[in-house]
Amino acid sequence: MTKPMRVPGRAWQPSGPTRAAGRWNPSQWALLLVLAGNMLIDALEVSVVIVALPSVGQDLRIPLTGLQWLISGFALGFGGLLLFGARLVELLGRRRVYLAALVVFAAASAGSGLTSEPWVLVAMRFVKGFGAALTAPTGLAIIGTVFREGRDRDRAVSVYVFFGAVGFTAGLLLSGLLTGADWRWAFLFPSPVVLVLFALGLRFLPADVPHPSAVRSFDAAGAATFAGLLLTLVYGVVTVPEAGWSPRAIVPFVLAIMLAAVLVAVERCARRPLVRLDVLRNGTLVRSMLGAATLNGSYLGLLLLTTVRLQTQHGWSPWQTALAFLPASAPVAVTSLVTGRLVRRFGTARPIALGALCAVAACLLYLPRASGTTVHYATDVLPSMLLMGTGFVLAFAALNIQATARIAERDRPAAVGLYQTAVQVAAALVPAAVAAVVATGAGERAAALLVLAVALLGLVPSAAHRVASRHPSLQE
Known part of the structure; x- marks a missing residue:
């Protein structure tokens, strides 16, 4: 899943008077539409492929180990180049890079929908992932310079986060509808939308100038x-x-x-490294990275297993599959605006632990039914989807907040980048591993055991937190 952290960057300063006072003017609303709309597109790119995979494989005759590259390719472009993308934005300018990324993203969407070559399709997914790496984190930074600190900025960030949360669910539903006609539409439709956002961005994205202390090193x-x-x-x-x-x-x-x-x-x-190894010495950050990575990995691994099972083995349509996944995605969208209150009331430790337990329970319930000859949705699929969705609701926002809770202000941009990279690395590795296990002939049950193992690994951060809380020296 793609969901931004609430930590705007600080390496750029606005070149003009962009901060609002009082009510938002039409330009601010239009700018927020561009940023939030693009965040929705970035988020739905993760889910839109999951439902379409069986149709793509059948049409282009791609095995599961090849199909998984459509998930991993986007995640590799996003996570593998996220830190580099942030550096490009810092040194070349938010507006310039953001607009260029939108054009590249639109072109890659068109290319992926029109090609019949599997390698081109995977390459376009990688390019789109890199486009998301350039735009998704930058949106928060732009909000931080345009909207006045306090209630205005909080409202803008809430809208931005909400669109990101809604994007995953929207991707499932759109993919279910479009894939039923032709899987290519599921890959093509972002192109005209992004071009509209580009046109609006030309008008409303603010100009920016480099921070005078920025060291020009791309690494x-x-x-x-x-x-x-x-x-x-x-x-x-x-x-x-x-x-x-x-x-x-x-x-x-x-x-x-x-x-x-x-x-x-x-x-x-x-001279100025992308990967700040010194930041990784912070135990709280590393535990949060592991918790978020295992939660995202087990989530996507379970969805991949289920979509193959429902469509390939039992003949479900893409639309039926998309509806079957709603209990795992809709709760995240519905609760995205209140998860912050949950953390403020209960802290981060308990929601993270409960979220990890929900993910484990979801996998445990799915395991006995992974290789069944029949599917009864109410008993075989729905409970696991509900539990996995609940796990995300409980843990993901808490993990975001916990990740930088003990990080110095000057190190927060680096910590946020490493955290988001860990989430995307899991999105690349776990589906690949699941596809590999299925392809070996070990079967869906063995792959379900792998997903369960990933979910169980997600309990380690909570256990480590309990140990660290008793030994404060381990917190740093």
């Missing part, structure tokens, strides 16, 4: 190494079913290990 070597590391890791995972533990499958894992070592060396020597 392209770090960005390429990190993206390459994730790409080789996913490639290795999905190659195992076809090649076994042969050199063809082992080499990508060895290369990933080497790239990890190179990344550490490059970032330690970089």
Whole structure:
């Protein structure tokens, strides 16, 4: 899922008087429409593919290990280049990069809907992920400079977050409707919408000037190494079913290990590193990253398993599948405006622990029915969807807040970037692993066990928090 953290950047300053006083003027409303509308598109790009996967596979004759690249490709572009995207925005300008990203996103949407080449489809998904990496975090930063601090900014951020939460559900429903006609429409429809947002952005996105203290270092070597590391890791995972533990499958894992070592060396020597290794020493941030990654990974892994089961094995239509997933997505949209109050009342520890337990319970309920010959929605699917949706409602906002709770103000942009990257890395790796397990012939039950293992890993941050609370020195 794609949902922004409420931490605007601070590396850019507005070039003109953009802060509002009193009621919002039409330009501010139009600007918020552009930012929130694009956030909705970024969010629905995650879900729109899930329902369409079986139709794409049948039409283009792509196996599941190939289809999963449509999920992983977007996540790799988003998570693998998120930190680099933030650096581009900082050094080249919010307005310039935002508008360019919208054009590229629209072109990639058109290309992905028109092609019949699987590799082109995957490449376009990667490009769209990079576009989201440029626009999704930048929207909050623009809101932070245009809307006056206090009630005005809080309202604007709430609208932005709400559109992001609604986007995932909207993607499911649109994909269910459009895929029923032709899966290509599910990939094409964002293109004209984004072009409209681009036209509005030309008029209403404020100009900005670089912060005088910004160090002009893109760290392209770090960005390429990190993206390459994730790409080789996913490639290795999905190659195992076809090649076994042969050199063809082992080499990508060895290369990933080497790239990890190179990344550490490059970032330690970089003039201004993208990956702030020192920030990762903060135990609270690392626990939040693990909790959010496992929650997002188990969520997407369960949806992938279920869409393959319902459509490929039991003949459900895309629309029926989209409706079946609503209990897992709609609660997040409905409660997005009140989750902050939940955290203020109960803190972060209890909602995170309960959310992780809900995810585990969802997987446990799904496991005995993973390879059933029949599907009874009320007993086989609905309980797991409800529990997974509840887990997201309880834990995700709390994890966002907890991630930067003990981070110094100067380090928060770096911490937010690392946190969001962890969420997207899980979105790339877990579906790949699920597809690989199914492709080995181990079956859906073995894949469900894998998703359960990911959900169980999500209990570790809560356990570690209890230990750290008794030993305050572990908090930092």
